[in-house]
Amino acid sequence: MTKIMSIKTILSSLDFFSALDEEQIKLLSSISTLNNYSKDYVVHYEKQQNNSLLFLLNGLAKAYKIDKHNNEIFLHYIYENSLISEISNITNDSLNSFSNVTLLEDSQILTIDYKKFRTNFLNKGILCFEFSNEIILKSQQLQSLINREFVFNSVAKVAMMLHNDLDIFNKLKRAEISLMLHIQPETLSRVLNRLKRDEIIDINHGKVTVLDDKALKSVYEE
Numbered sequence: 001m002t003k004i005m006s007i008k009t010i011l012s013s014l015d016f017f018s019a020l021d022e023e024q025i026k027l028l029s030s031i032s033t034l035n036n037y038s039k040d041y042v043v044h045y046e047k048q049q050n051n052s053l054l055f056l057l058n059g060l061a062k063a064y065k066i067d068k069h070n071n072e073i074f075l076h077y078i079y080e081n082s083l084i085s086e087i088s089n090i091t092n093d094s095l096n097s098f099s100n101v102t103l104l105e106d107s108q109i110l111t112i113d114y115k116k117f118r119t120n121f122l123n124k125g126i127l128c129f130e131f132s133n134e135i136i137l138k139s140q141q142l143q144s145l146i147n148r149e150f151v152f153n154s155v156a157k158v159a160m161m162l163h164n165d166l167d168i169f170n171k172l173k174r175a176e177i178s179l180m181l182h183i184q185p186e187t188l189s190r191v192l193n194r195l196k197r198d199e200i201i202d203i204n205h206g207k208v209t210v211l212d213d214k215a216l217k218s219v220y221e222e
Helices: 002-013 022-030 114-120 128-151 154-164 166-171 174-181 185-197 213-221
Strands: 032-037 042-044 052-058 060-066 072-079 100-103 107-113 201-204 207-210
Touching: 002 022, 002 032, 002 107, 022 032, 022 114, 052 114, 072 128, 107 114, 128 154, 154 166, 154 174, 154 185, 154 207, 154 213, 166 207, 174 185, 185 201
Parallel strands: none
Antiparallel strands: 032 107, 042 100, 052 107, 060 072, 060 100, 201 207
16 A cells, blocks of 8 residues: 555656546556666667556666667666656557667666556547657657757757756766767867856866856857
């Protein structure tokens, strides 16, 4: 009973399920489980079929792909209280993974039986709007990826990461950031110095602080 109540409380606190009434939350909790995983745990691999709908409750994950040369192509981060599963349609009883997902911190994941979820909710028109929003979000993430990999110059790449993922930027080593953005470490240093010289950011003991958020955003949106 305590476990069910705990899951009910968690489900009620998630924006994704905010439209559900008490009975629907109770039903959803009965097909859900909570699991704790350690850093570096691989949640799923690319092209893997999944029978569960996954939410990251606490922690941090990253989505990435591996190219034919075995190089990692970073896609995006997945933050707490976010859907991990990648939604491409709502007509199948299982979900197909577009990317690999690995935990960057010890994390807690909510696991929902997707077939039962689809039968009891999606097939009845419940939460279809929320799923549509997730599909739109994935489309926007794909657009950002295309811009980062094929359109943006090095300055725009760094500016976008500072604007969208400042906490992660400050946690990672500069070499890791360079590899992720596909730029040279020397280029990253030059970009950071330029942004600091323009008084858009400040750097103190290696930690970046954004001084002018609007100017930073304009660097990659202009």
